[in-house]
Amino acid sequence: MPATERTNRAGKRQPAPIDNTYGHLPPQALDVEQVVLGALLIDAEAFGVVSELLHPDTFYDPRHKQIFTAIQTLNMSERPADIITVSEELKKMGKLDEAGGAPYIIELSAKVSSSANVEYHSRILAQKYMARQLISYASDIETKAFDETVDTDLLMQEAEGALFQLSQKNMKQDYTQIDPVVKKAYEILQKAAANSGGLTGVPSGLDDLDAVTSGWQPSDLVIIAGRPAMGKTSYALSVAKNIAVDYRIPIAFFSLEMSNVQLVNRLISNVCEIPGHKILNGQLTNEEWARLDQNLRKLDGAPLYIDDTPGLSVFELRTKARRLVKEKGVKIIMIDYLQLMNANGMKFNSRQEEVSKISGSLKGLAKELDVPVLALSQLNRSVESRGDGDAKGIDSKRPQLSDLRESGSIEQDADMVQFVHRPEYYHILEDSATGQDLRGMAQIIIAKHRKGATKDVLVSFRGEFTRFANKNERYAPIDNVGPMDGEIIGSALGGGMDDPLAGDVPPSQAGLDDLPY
Template identity: 35%
Template sequence: MNSTRGVPYNNDAEMYVLGSIIIEPDLMNAVMGKLNEDDFYNPQNRNIYQAMLTLFKNQQPIEALTIIEELDRMKVAHTFDVRGYIVELVDTVPSTATTYLYIDTVKEKAVERELLKNFKELSEDILTNKYDFNTILDKTEDKLQDIIKKRKTSDFLTIEKAATVVYDQIEKYVGNKNEITGLATGFPRLDKATLGLQKGDLIILAARPSVGKSTFSLNLATNISEKNNAHVAFFSLEMSIEQLVMRLFSAKAYLKLSNIRNGFLNSKELIRLGHARQDLMKLNMYFDETSSSDINDIRAKCRKLKQADQLDAVVIDYLQLINVSGKRGNRQEEVSEISRNLKLLAKELDVPIVALSQLSRLVETRSDKRPVLSDLRESGSIEQDADIVMFLYPYSDVKEVSESIDTTEVEVDNDGEGQSRRIDLLIAKNRQGALSNIEYIFYGDECRFKEMRVKRPSTKKTSA
């Protein structure tokens, strides 16, 4: 490796790549997909590669004469002995068979130089107190992630390979005889509609206040962890961990939350609470102790769990409470950026992210209060970024105006001790499936939802 003022680069590797292209011009396609002119540190190599790029884009042959002519047009040919250097480039290459190894070496040195540059900038920011501590950490992580993404260049996947991969996956589904291809939610009808929560998906769960969306999200998180032995990260920007865990106790033990909070429990109920504690301790659930409201903090904590192989799903309660540090635009622009960042994070981490959202007050002004996609509060981009959009709404709000929902079609076991009411879940957007309306009983006192079963038509015996 050559070194000038400690800057990492490998001149031999750069020369090998350029010489290989002159010998075998068809290599240009592969090189272009991995290297740009800035990846070459030596100015002579950089200029020659830039000339090669221009020739290739103009569909001109890449050979000694055309390279020299292009360098003349770039007004850099006189800075060094071009003819002699091109001969040296060709002599450097005994075989083009190992060119790809040298391409990787050039790229690695370019990444090292970019790391060095970014860390120098960060050092200057720290020494001059340009940013606060958290902003410095966010900038450091963002710069590292950007560099990692640049390093992970990939070629096109042919339809032949793509079809083979997908066909093999379908065969696995057929072999498993399982309707669910993602994470089971613990709600059979929801699983049937979504095939489970899929990796890389952003799922929006929206409702007006006091409909039970926080409770539903907690039920969802515990079910996902329990049914799939999955690791679930839960971010609540409204409630403390103590409040969240009390709700989990209430749901697991079938006990009224108010009785748990004031300690009005008899001996049998304390035993049920103890059993609930044992069940909860088995779950792989993680609660954010700091109640982070900054999108960068949420991203950093999720990445940390993923790196430790402890992340299969994320639940955030709720989207409109997330902040974007350093932004001075209006709130709609901020929410748009937040939803886009959540979708990108789901793809990056390859996990489903469930984000709760508020609905506009306009839904209350209509006679039919069943939510629609335009009711998503503060941003239409939420609808665009989401793979699935689900609405929770009280059946009582639409009962009088709805003819499509028949209460005789569903049934439920009223196994709760507290008061209950019917809440419906409407899947208003499903990028990979059908839309659906699913009925639930919400036991508000016990912080849990129970899915209502579809009644099967009764069969009457006919006399012979």
């Protein structure tokens, strides 16, 4: 019986007291509820149209909740739902009287003559239900906010998590007929054909990598993983620099570990070829000051948007990312790193469950915004213990998908998994199979690739400049270049130029990249 009616001793209906909790009635549409239930009673096909929109709690009237539950039960067991079967099902549930009795069910079926508008009416009910949920959510938060014993920071986290769950639960996407999808796929194919490099996504600036991936693809979740000291943040920052500075493509970088100043210092080191420790202590030579002054101009106006909010939650990320895509035209999102994120306000039995929720949310965000999301991730320690015996080859310390920390869902949700691996760090200076000199080099291992091949890509690495680049690239000193200062010239990296990575000294001992990122 609706909250606005009650029955007196004579069995006659009379108005019920109005709930003034919010100053007016909660959002409802009782007449629409009756029309929807009537349509479900007269049309066996109507339930299939609205089954994803409605559930018992969508209905405000308690009688209607019971009737819809009976209709739902009958449809799930592939039995017809009509006046007789619904009445019998309610009787079996012991809820027939609570539902208003058989006469009320007959009355509902007489409300409509057609189910033509059942989907439209169901969407009205879904909106009313969502509004009631928001009111309940806001009321609960308001009550707790008045309680002086409640920690405000914890309340903020709870509110954030509850709102995120509410939005996730009510976010629906309709199916799409194939024609517009085929058209979109054909347009992407034409675009790739017109591009001599075959790129269909955002370029990384690393030619061999782009040859395998065709760029970072829209709606993809890419996991970039590595053990501490492998340089995964340097790799991500090098790619971000290529995208924002070289290609002028807007990119958002969410740094949960380093402040925006620390991140920009590493970017300056990368662009200006000045060792990171000198950026910190300011002890630059005259040549380095000149290089800084000339190359720093490259960063002017670069569409790189940095957010260094610590302990960023998936809800905050989603809100900020939406705004950046809408207002700044961001085409790619980077997160450093996944394990530092949280799902505040939600309860989990383990950290692995929370990471599963986070990785699933990141994949959902990539699909929703139709941009690639690159998330850095840690590896567990198992990679360090491998190859401690007789196996000392290049593959002895090679990371595997099973090495991903809290790995189950991360591996499952990711469209691509890349490992940043530097054999030189483990004193492996030559690839025994190919004879390739590995000093000053790094491997980008594509371990999972839903849209293409898995492959190892060799790139150059300069730890003192926190830079990954094409394997045959080197930047000339400032005295040897003209107006295009910093122009790439052909020559292999590794050795020379006072490179502390040369020789047998591992990078960690050279103090270049032994920080935990």
